[in-house]
Amino acid sequence: xxxxxxxxxxxxxxxxxxxxxxxxxxxxxxxxxxxxxxxxxxxxxxxxxxxxxxxxxxxxxxxxxxxxxxxxxxxxxxxxxxxxxxxxxxxxxxxxxxxxxxxxxxxxx
Amino acid sequence: xxxxxxxxxxxxxxxxxxxxxxxxxxxxxxxxxxxxxxxxxxxxxxxxxxxxxxxxxxxxxxxxxxxxxxxxxxxxxxxxxxxxxxxxxxxxxxxxxxxxxxxxxxxxxxx
Numbered sequence: 023x024x025x026x027x028x029x030x031x032x033x034x035x036x037x038x039x040x041x042x043x044x045x046x047x048x049x050x051x052x053x054x055x056x057x058x059x060x061x062x063x064x065x066x067x068x069x070x071x072x073x074x075x076x077x078x079x080x081x082x083x084x085x086x087x088x089x090x091x092x093x094x095x096x097x098x099x100x101x102x103x104x105x106x107x108x109x110x111x112x113x114x115x116x117x118x119x120x121x122x123x124x125x126x127x128x129x130x131x
Numbered sequence: 132x133x134x135x136x137x138x139x140x141x142x143x144x145x146x147x148x149x150x151x152x153x154x155x156x157x158x159x160x161x162x163x164x165x166x167x168x169x170x171x172x173x174x175x176x177x178x179x180x181x182x183x184x185x186x187x188x189x190x191x192x193x194x195x196x197x198x199x200x201x202x203x204x205x206x207x208x209x210x211x212x213x214x215x216x217x218x219x220x221x222x223x224x225x226x227x228x229x230x231x232x233x234x235x236x237x238x239x240x241x242x
Contacts, residue, residue, distance in 0.1 A: 030174075054229075056230055056231070063219070064235075065221055065233040065235055065236045066175075066221075066233055067233075068231075068232070071230050110174070117163070117182070119163070119223070119225055119231050121167075121174065121177075122174065123173070123174030123175075124174050126172075
């Protein structure tokens with residue numbers, strides 16, 4: 023079983039809509055969770071980190087963590103064409119980083 | 132702030148030639164370091180993981196090797212490149228339960 027699983031997409035949303043990206047992980051003792059954005063041909067950049075159950079908001083981005091369900095999500099409000107990218111979920115388990123395969127998001131103008 | 136310097140940004144190498152990609156870390160000590168490869172439109176494939184000098188874990192059997200001669204230096208090598216070694220190579224580091232930070236990546240094309 024993979025440590026981190028994401029729906030590869032592609033996910034398409036109209037401009038201004040809410041994009042919802044989901045991720046599940048297998049290690050129950052994981053404590054640190056991250057969302058990265060990767061534009062084509064570029065290296066991933068950190069968007070959000072979350073360590074506690076519940077929601078964490080940063081501008082148009084909200085990360086949600088549910089440790090009981092081993093589920094972490096990212097909501098992007100008022101989606102913009104510049105949000106079109108691949109979004110990678112990452113988890114620290116056993117002192118090692120694990121990345122999901124990423125979800126491709128396209129925001130349609 | 133934590134920074135990874137990775138070079139070169141692009142590289143074209145003939146089949147059978149050697150390879151050496153280097154990354155260096157600034158702004159943190161004793162980081163965990165990673166080498167990933169990414170095929171076009173695909174996810175990150177973990178190649179090597181290091182928790183310290185001389186400590187390398189290999190995730191998949193392959194034509195590549197890695198070394199960590201110094202705390203903040205991580206090197207990816209090959210003695211003879213294959214066409215299948217083409218891809219986008221990323222070096223990443225993290226200071227222990229904190230976010231991972233990435234180098235700019237190296238686009239390797241084996242011809």
